[in-house]
Amino acid sequence: MLNSPNGQPKLPILSDILNMPSDSGSSLNLDNIQGDVLIGMKKKLQTFYFFEITDSSTFKKVLAQKLGPRISTTTQMLDVNQQPITAVNIAFSQNGLDTMGVVDSLGDSAFTSGQAANAQTLGDKGTSNWVPEFTGTSIHAVILLSSDTESNINSELDEIKSILDSSTAEKYRLDGAVRPGDQEGHEHFGYLDGISQPGIEGFTTNPVPGQTVIPAGMILLGENGDTITRPAWAKDGSFLAFRQLQQLVPEFNKFLTDNPIPVSGLTSDQGSALLGARMVGRWKSGAPVDLAPLFDDPQLGADANRNNDFTYAHQGEDIQSNQTRCPFSAHTRKTAPRGDFNPVNTQNHILRSGIPYGPEVTVQEAQSGMTTVERGLAFIAYQSNIGAGFQFIQQNWADNPDFMFGKNSTPGFDPIIGAAGGGPRNVSGLDPTDSTRSFTLVTDFVQSRGGEYFFVPSMSAISGKLAN
Secondary structure (H helix, E strand, C coil): EEEECCCCCCCCCCHHHHCCCEEEEECCCCCCCEEEHHHHHCCCCCEEEEEECCCCCHHHHHHHHHHHHHHEEEEHHCCCCCCCEEEEEEECCHEEEEHCCCCCCCHHHHHHHHHHHHHHCCCCCCCCCCCHHCCCCCCCCEEECCCCCCEEECCCCCCHHHHHHHHHCCCCCEEEEECHHHHCCCCCCEEEEEEECCCECCCCCCCCCCEEEHHHHHHCCCCCCCCCCCHHCCCCCCEEEEEEEECCCCHHHHHHHCCCCCCCCCCCCHHHHHHHHHHCCCCCCCCCCCCCCCCCCHHHHHCCCCCCCCCCCCCCCCCCCCCCCCCCCCCHHCCCCCHHHCCCCCCCCEEEEEEEECCCCCCHHHCCCCCCCCCEEEEEEEEECCCCCCHHHHHHHCCCCCCCCCCCCCCCCCCCCCCCCCCEEEEEEECCCCCEEEEEECCCCEEEEEEEEHHHHHHHHCHHHHCC
């Protein structure tokens, strides 16, 4: 059920984690941590099953006695001898915990308020474009199922529904899958995803060059680096920020075709490919434009030991003014500024675990330049503090035209995920031949279809606090 495309950091080997020296950071109980949290973007197929708890007393009994034993741990996900045919994880919204009578504050205001309350601060047009189920208060929990085949997932989900019986009611379902063939690991715009994941102390045994290793407490509650007061039972849990992000692929491709970068010696197609790479910050292979400024370098993109080993700082170039290699506004630079911070930012990190959903672009869509079938990214971010993780990165970096601060020109919005409530977005630095040239994007090529914030409890919390 796990995939590992070239270019993405490899998962650690379980025996290497267990043999890590005691001074290497946190000593994590991988049997207590649900499997999806630390695995990252490594699933082949994944289904998100959102439901309402209609009978909390019965549900809590079922959770402890029947559903709990089916939930996959990190140990099981990493051990080929224990790996289940279909992995199962579960997470609860604040409304879900309230329904279950769990009144302890988890110390996260964004989680408590819910994502709908934050819609406008995230750049959404309110909730007008949201999947209706995300706009109310009846999504109490989500079950994540991962496997190799759709039949495996459907079989497991049918058994889970039978176990839950009348204690829950289905609200919404979204199915995701890695893209076919050589597009494995690439999102729908065609760019390799999941490259710049942070390493986790006590979990990441061999960080690749350029990979930032962060304290486990930035992802897991109650671990080293988590400075917020939590109830003891919440240790080894994590907050899951879920977003259904629709991608307007035909419109994006048409924009690139209509606006090729006019670099001398490049064909129109090459100029269009360069524009896309500079908007994203990477070529489709995963090669960073900072290291491959004019042309894609597939060998670089496929090499996890090189494709993340850069900082945007180069000898003889002014990092405050030079955008020849990479725009200040590029998506990967906006969301992971690297050397733009001095000292390096260690506070605002997330662990991504998303997967594409929806079909490939049809011939008719490609020819018309218009989307007729929804597709996009089922985006997941894990963190111990939503306000310092996903919400901060989206609101203060991607949606903030002034970020990164201190540059000699205004960077503008993140051209991929930056949003202004549906309004036009100015983006600068995309043309390396004219850094003063500004693009006005009137279409959001990524559009929010809504989401929710969830708490992923530890295995001990599922059998203990949440069962009582």
